[in-house]
Every structure is written in structure tokens, then in C-alpha cells.
Amino acid sequence: MTSTQQADAGRTSELPKWARGNSHRGGPGFGELIEQVRSVMDASRFIAPGDDVARELTADLSRIVERMQAIAVPVDDAAADSREDLPARGNPSLPPFEIIDLGSEGVVAEIVFRAFHLGRLSAHGGNISLLFDELAGYATMHRVTSGFARTAFLKVDYRSLTPIDRPLRARVWVEEIDGRKLHVLGTLHDGDRLCADMTALFIQVPDA
Numbered sequence: 001m002t003s004t005q006q007a008d009a010g011r012t013s014e015l016p017k018w019a020r021g022n023s024h025r026g027g028p029g030f031g032e033l034i035e036q037v038r039s040v041m042d043a044s045r046f047i048a049p050g051d052d053v054a055r056e057l058t059a060d061l062s063r064i065v066e067r068m069q070a071i072a073v074p075v076d077d078a079a080a081d082s083r084e085d086l087p088a089r090g091n092p093s094l095p096p097f098e099i100i101d102l103g104s105e106g107v108v109a110e111i112v113f114r115a116f117h118l119g120r121l122s123a124h125g126g127n128i129s130l131l132f133d134e135l136a137g138y139a140t141m142h143r144v145t146s147g148f149a150r151t152a153f154l155k156v157d158y159r160s161l162t163p164i165d166r167p168l169r170a171r172v173w174v175e176e177i178d179g180r181k182l183h184v185l186g187t188l189h190d191g192d193r194l195c196a197d198m199t200a201l202f203i204q205v206p207d208a
């Protein structure tokens with residue numbers, strides 16, 4: 001059996017514990033909390049406050065940061081990045097994608113880039129690259145025979161401007177497997193229009 005055929009047979013071990021996800025950590029209100037965190041980031045992109053207001057807002061936010069720091073847990077126990085029921089698993093640092101389809105054929109996700117992701121006229125290219133990297137993590141996770149795959153390189157071609165504030169469709173899939181090397185491709189579309197495409201190499205490793 002070649003390595004490609006082997007991988008076609010799918011994953012032979014369970015997903016690592018950290019990748020199995022959950023829908024309870026942080027409680028039922030956690031999704032709304034993370035959405036508010038995103039809203040803070042969005043709103044911060046469009047203000048030019050006077051010094052007094054900047055200081056007041058800083059004080060308000062400092063109180064919130066202190067409350068969160070007081071309830072910090074080890075990262076492996078944190079709700080963010082673990083909640084499979086929430087956009088981007090409740091990780092506020094990721095563009096808030098929603099998984100539409102996921103399996104050995106790859107992953108399809110809907111993404112709305114927003115104010116926080118704005119570069120100048122369109123979504124910042126780095127955020128598009130981040131989206132592709134993350135989705136490639138999903139796609140490779142379902143094709144490695146065990147463990148995890150790390151990004152060795154990831155190249156994005158920006159084909160047309162990527163708008164914010166409207167649903168876009170991303171697709172990422174493993175095109176070829178050669179031993180531990182997974183060649184990954186991806187596309188991002190606004191309707192029929194190609195915004196960006198991606199080529200990446202992921203390497204299978206025993207764990208994240």
C-alpha cells in the first residue's frame with residue numbers, strides 16, 4: 001500500500017484529546033462573551049477618541065481584563081479554542097468561520113471578515129492566510145493516520161480584493177500525501193469570484 005492509499009483509508013487513531021472539542025466549557029454564555037470581545041475589536045478599528053474618552057475606555061477595559069485574569073486556567077482547560085459549537089471554536093484571535101462540511105474530502109467553511117480584519121479597502125491578507133492555516137489544520141487532521149500535522153509553509157495568492165461584512169466560502173483539502181508530507185490546497189470565494197487561493201505543506205508529527 002502506498003502512503004497515499006494508506007491516507008485515503010483515513011485516520012487510524014482517535015483525534016488527540018485537545019482536538020476533540022466540547023460544547024460546555026465556559027458555559028452557555030461563553031459564545032456571547034467572545035462575540036462581545038470581537039465587537040470590542042471591531043469598534044476599536046473605527047474610533048478616534050479624545051484623550052479623556054481614551055482614558056475612560058482604558059479604565060473600563062482594564063477592569064474587564066483583571067476580572068478575566070482572576071479566573072485564568074491552564075490553556076488546555078480554557079474554553080477558547082475548544083468549543084466546537086462556536087465560530088472558530090470560540091477563539092477570538094481567529095476569523096470567526098463556521099464549518100459547513102468536514103471530512104476526509106476536506107473542509108468547507110463560511111467566513112465573514114469584519115471591521116477588525118480590515119486592511120485598507122478589504123480584508124487584510126494576513127487574516128486570509130490565518131484562515132487558510134486554520135482550515136488546513138482541520139483538513140489535515142482528518143487525513144493524517146495519527147497525531148497532528150504542522151504547517152511547514154503556506155503560500156497565498158491574492159487574486160482579487162476580499163470584502164468584509166459579507167459571507168464568503170472557503171474550501172481547503174489535502175491534494176496529495178507523500179509519507180509525512182501533506183500537500184494542501186485551498187480557495188476563498190465571494191460568490192463565484194475567486195478572492196484567494198492557497199498552497200501549503202503540512203508535516204505529520206506525533207502531537208501538536
Ligand SMILES: CCCCC/C=C\C/C=C\C/C=C\C/C=C\CCCC(=O)SCCNC(=O)CCNC(=O)[C@H](O)C(C)(C)COP(=O)(O)OP(=O)(O)OC[C@H]1O[C@@H](n2cnc3c(N)ncnc32)[C@H](O)[C@@H]1OP(=O)(O)O
Pocket residue numbers: 015018019020021022081082083084089133134135136137138141149150151152153180181201203205
Ligand atoms: C477543538 C476541535 C474541535 C473539533 C474539530 C475537529 C477536528 C479539527 C481539529 C483540529 C484542527 C484544529 C486546529 C488546527 C489548527 C491549526 C493548524 C495550524 C497549524 C500550525 O500553524 S502549526 C504552527 C506553525 N508551524 C510550525 O511551528 C512548524 C515549525 N517547524 C517544525 O516543527 C518542523 O520544521 C516540521 C515539523 C515542519 C518539520 O520538521 P521534521 O523534523 O518533523 O521533518 P523534516 O525537517 O525531516 O522534514 C520532513 C520532510 O518535509 C520537508 N520539509 C520540511 N519543511 C519544509 C519546508 N518548509 N519546505 C519544503 N519542504 C519541507 C523536508 O524536506 C522533508 O522532506 P523529505 O522527507 O522528502 O526529505
